[in-house]
Amino acid sequence: MTNRLTGYQSSEPKVTLNYEDGHNLVLDILTSQIIRVFMDRNCTTNSYAIQGDKHHKTNYTVDNKGDHIEVRTPDLTVKAYDGRHIDFFDGEGNPLVMDYRGRRQALANDLDDEHKSTVLAEGHDINLLGKSDDRHYEIIKSLSPDEQFYGLGDKPGFLDKRGYDYDNWNVDFGQVHNESVKGIYKSIPVMYGLKDSHPYGLFFDNTYKSHFDLGKESENYYYYSAADGNIDYYVLGGHTLKDVVANYTYLTGVTPLPQKWVLGYQQSRWGYSTSDKRVESIADGFAKYHLPIDVIHLDIDYMRGYRDFTWDTTKYQDPKKFVAEMKKRGIRLMPILDAGVKKDEDGYDIYQEGVKKGYFVENPDGTVFVGRVWPGDAVFPDFGRPEVRKWWAKHIKFFADMGACGVWNDMDEPASFDGELPKDLVFSDGDQKSTHAKMHNVFGHLQAQAAYEGMKDATGKRPYVITRAAYAGTQKYSTVWTGDNQSIWSHLQLAIPQLNSLGMSGFAIAGTDIGGFQKDTTPELLTRWLEASLFVPLFRNHAEMGTRYQEPWAFDRQTLDIYRDYLNLRYRFVPYLYDQLRHETESGLPVMRPLVLNYDQDPAVRQLNDEYMVGTNILVAPIVNQGADKRLVYLPAGKWLDFWNNVEYSGKQTIMVNAPIEKLPLFIKKDTILPWGNKVKHISDQPEKVMTFRLFGDCGAYKHYQDNGLDFKYQEGEYNEYYVEVAADGQVTVQLHKHGYQPTYDRIYVETDRGRFEFDYDRKEESYHLAK
Numbered sequence: 001m002t003n004r005l006t007g008y009q010s011s012e013p014k015v016t017l018n019y020e021d022g023h024n025l026v027l028d029i030l031t032s033q034i035i036r037v038f039m040d041r042n043c044t045t046n047s048y049a050i051q052g053d054k055h056h057k058t059n060y061t062v063d064n065k066g067d068h069i070e071v072r073t074p075d076l077t078v079k080a081y082d083g084r085h086i087d088f089f090d091g092e093g094n095p096l097v098m099d100y101r102g103r104r105q106a107l108a109n110d111l112d113d114e115h116k117s118t119v120l121a122e123g124h125d126i127n128l129l130g131k132s133d134d135r136h137y138e139i140i141k142s143l144s145p146d147e148q149f150y151g152l153g154d155k156p157g158f159l160d161k162r163g164y165d166y167d168n169w170n171v172d173f174g175q176v177h178n179e180s181v182k183g184i185y186k187s188i189p190v191m192y193g194l195k196d197s198h199p200y201g202l203f204f205d206n207t208y209k210s211h212f213d214l215g216k217e218s219e220n221y222y223y224y225s226a227a228d229g230n231i232d233y234y235v236l237g238g239h240t241l242k243d244v245v246a247n248y249t250y251l252t253g254v255t256p257l258p259q260k261w262v263l264g265y266q267q268s269r270w271g272y273s274t275s276d277k278r279v280e281s282i283a284d285g286f287a288k289y290h291l292p293i294d295v296i297h298l299d300i301d302y303m304r305g306y307r308d309f310t311w312d313t314t315k316y317q318d319p320k321k322f323v324a325e326m327k328k329r330g331i332r333l334m335p336i337l338d339a340g341v342k343k344d345e346d347g348y349d350i351y352q353e354g355v356k357k358g359y360f361v362e363n364p365d366g367t368v369f370v371g372r373v374w375p376g377d378a379v380f381p382d383f384g385r386p387e388v389r390k391w392w393a394k395h396i397k398f399f400a401d402m403g404a405c406g407v408w409n410d411m412d413e414p415a416s417f418d419g420e421l422p423k424d425l426v427f428s429d430g431d432q433k434s435t436h437a438k439m440h441n442v443f444g445h446l447q448a449q450a451a452y453e454g455m456k457d458a459t460g461k462r463p464y465v466i467t468r469a470a471y472a473g474t475q476k477y478s479t480v481w482t483g484d485n486q487s488i489w490s491h492l493q494l495a496i497p498q499l500n501s502l503g504m505s506g507f508a509i510a511g512t513d514i515g516g517f518q519k520d521t522t523p524e525l526l527t528r529w530l531e532a533s534l535f536v537p538l539f540r541n542h543a544e545m546g547t548r549y550q551e552p553w554a555f556d557r558q559t560l561d562i563y564r565d566y567l568n569l570r571y572r573f574v575p576y577l578y579d580q581l582r583h584e585t586e587s588g589l590p591v592m593r594p595l596v597l598n599y600d601q602d603p604a605v606r607q608l609n610d611e612y613m614v615g616t617n618i619l620v621a622p623i624v625n626q627g628a629d630k631r632l633v634y635l636p637a638g639k640w641l642d643f644w645n646n647v648e649y650s651g652k653q654t655i656m657v658n659a660p661i662e663k664l665p666l667f668i669k670k671d672t673i674l675p676w677g678n679k680v681k682h683i684s685d686q687p688e689k690v691m692t693f694r695l696f697g698d699c700g701a702y703k704h705y706q707d708n709g710l711d712f713k714y715q716e717g718e719y720n721e722y723y724v725e726v727a728a729d730g731q732v733t734v735q736l737h738k739h740g741y742q743p744t745y746d747r748i749y750v751e752t753d754r755g756r757f758e759f760d761y762d763r764k765e766e767s768y769h770l771a772k
C-alpha cells in the first residue's frame, strides 16, 4: 500500500506535507537555495552544527498539481508525491536530489559463519557487506551514470567519493588511512554532488552514528542511514559548486580569521616536550640553520604525569619564564591537551572538582565511567553540558597565564585504550540526559568550543585551537589536523584530496603531519611533503616518538637547503594566505581547494587527486611519487604562467613538467598580482613597514587586507584595504582605503616586468605617491 500524500499546510517558512500514516514531512525554507527536510522521530531537535536562525525571508509558492505537491523558490523546486517521495530540482528544472523509488539490494558475499573464523584466523579484517545495526532509517536517492561526490570531511580516499561507503563515527584510527577505511577522526556529514554537471549539496544534521553509501552497493542509488535521530537534512542548491559550498558554510559557520602567525611554520614531535632543554635545542636548531619558524608544539610530556592543566616543574624549571623567553626569540609554544582526565584522588584539583560537581560522564548506574588513556585510568568531561564547558573554559586560562599560544586538543573522539566507550554511557545533551551514542560525534566539537571560548576570554585574542575530532561546524572554534598518518608515499598522496575535502566541508585551516607521523620518513618524502604543503594553511611537521628524526637538519645538506628555501617561500606567501582567509570569512569558500570547486563544468578536473588551487589564481601540482622528477599537470581554462620561469601556457590541456627534487610545479594565472611577504624569521606582532606586490603577466588588480593580525578589533573596523592595479597601458596605482587601523605601510613596491615601482606614504594625505 502506498502511503498517500493527503494534503499540506503552509505556514511561512514551513510547508508540512501530510501523509496517510500520520508521519508528516516538514519542508523548512531557509533561503531560496536551502531547504531543510524534517521528520520527527522523537528526538531532541537542537543542532550542534548550526548556530542561530538561518532563515532569510524567501518568496515561495505551493501548488497542488494533482499527483504531487510542488513547492517552488526562485532557485529550488520540490515535488512531493505519495510514498513520502520527494524530488528536488534546480531553478532551471534540472534534477538534483531525487528519491529512489525501488528497494535497496544489499551487496552479497560468500562468507558464511563456517568460513568466517578461517578468514579471521590469518588476521584479515573483513567488512560484512550490508550488515549493520545502524539502520534506524535510510534515505535512498537516485544516482545518475554521470554523478560525482565530494566533501565528507576527513574521510580517507579520493576526491570523488563515488563508489565508496563511509561511517560517521569518530575513531582514533592508528592504522594506515586509505580508501578502504570507513572513517577516521571526524564526522562531517555533508556531501556535494554534481549530477549530470548540476551542483547540489546534502547536509545530514544527525550526530548519531551514520553511514553513507555513495554508489558502492548500486549504480542506481546512493543512500544515507542513521542509527537513531530524526530525519533532518538540508538540500543545498546554487548555480555553481562554489555557491553550494558557500550555502553549507552559511549554515554551519566559517573558519574565523586566525592570528597571522598561525600561518607560519610549526615544528612538532612527540618527545620534544620532555624538558625545557630539549625544546630549546629545537629552537636553537632553527636559529643555527637559518630556518624561519613560528611555533613549537609541546606534546604530552610537558604535563605532570599526563595530567591535564599541569606543567611538570621537574622537567621545566620555570615553565612560565621559559615560555616567555621562547616568545622573545619569536617562537610560540602550543601545548597539547587530552580529553581524558587522570583519575587521581590525590590532590589533583581537576579530577576532584569534576567528580564533586558531577562533571564526568557516567555509567548507567550513576558511577563515573573510567577509561584508559595516557595517564592510566581516566574520566571524560561531559562537554554536552554548558556548565561543564564553562568549567573547562575557565581552566583553559591556565595556558593563557603560562603564555602558551593556544591549545591542541587530542584523543577527543573520545579515545580510550580499552576500546570504544559503551554506547549507553550517560552523556548530557544540553540540560537533558542523553547517551554516548548521541553525543559521541560532538564530543571533540564541544571540547573545541570550550577551548575557544576559554582562550578568547582569557586573552582577548583570536584563539588558536587544533582538534583531531570534529563534527560539522567545528570550524567556528578550531583548526584541524588529520591525525596519525604515516611516513609513506600513499599518505602524501592522500593529503591533497583529504585537505581539499576538509576545505569543502568548512575547514579552511587544516593540515597533515608533514613528513608523516608514524614510521620513518626519508629525505625525499619529507622534501616532497613540505613542497606539497607550501600553501596548506596549517603548516606543521610532526612525528611520533621512536621514529626517525624529522627536523630539517636531520638529513643531508641538500634536504636542509631545499627545506630552508621552501620555508622562506612560504613566508613570502603568508600575506596572500592571510588575504585568502579574510576572503574566506566573507565568501565561506576554502583557501586550499580542489580544481573542481573553481571549474565545476570541466569534466577533466572532477577526479583530479594530485593538484590543488589556492583561491582562484594559484595552481599547485606537487610530486607525490617516489623517484619522480617530472609529472603531468592539467591546467584548467585560462592562461597560466610557470612560477619559476614565467613560461606561458594555455589552459584546458595537460602538460609535462620537469620537477627535480628542489622543484614544486607551481602556476600562477596570467595577469595576477600577489602580495609578496618580506623575508622574515618569524611573523612579528609588530606592523610591517614595507609591503611588496608582484605582477605575474601584463596587468592586474588586487585587494590586500591589513589588520593587527592578533585580536578582534578588525571586527570593529580596525583594518585597511589596499587596491593595487597595473593597467593595460602599464600605469601602476596604489590606493589606500583606511578603515580605522592606524599603522599603514611606509613604502609599497610593485614589481612588474617593466620594473620595480616604489610608492611612499604621504601621512597628511593618507595616500601613496609614486616615488620620483
Ligand code: GLC
Binding pocket: 269, 270, 299, 300, 336, 410, 468, 483, 484, 542, 543, 544
Ligand atoms: C596521538 C596524536 C599525536 C600525538 C600522540 C601523543 O597519537 O594524534 O599527534 O603525538 O597522541 O600525544
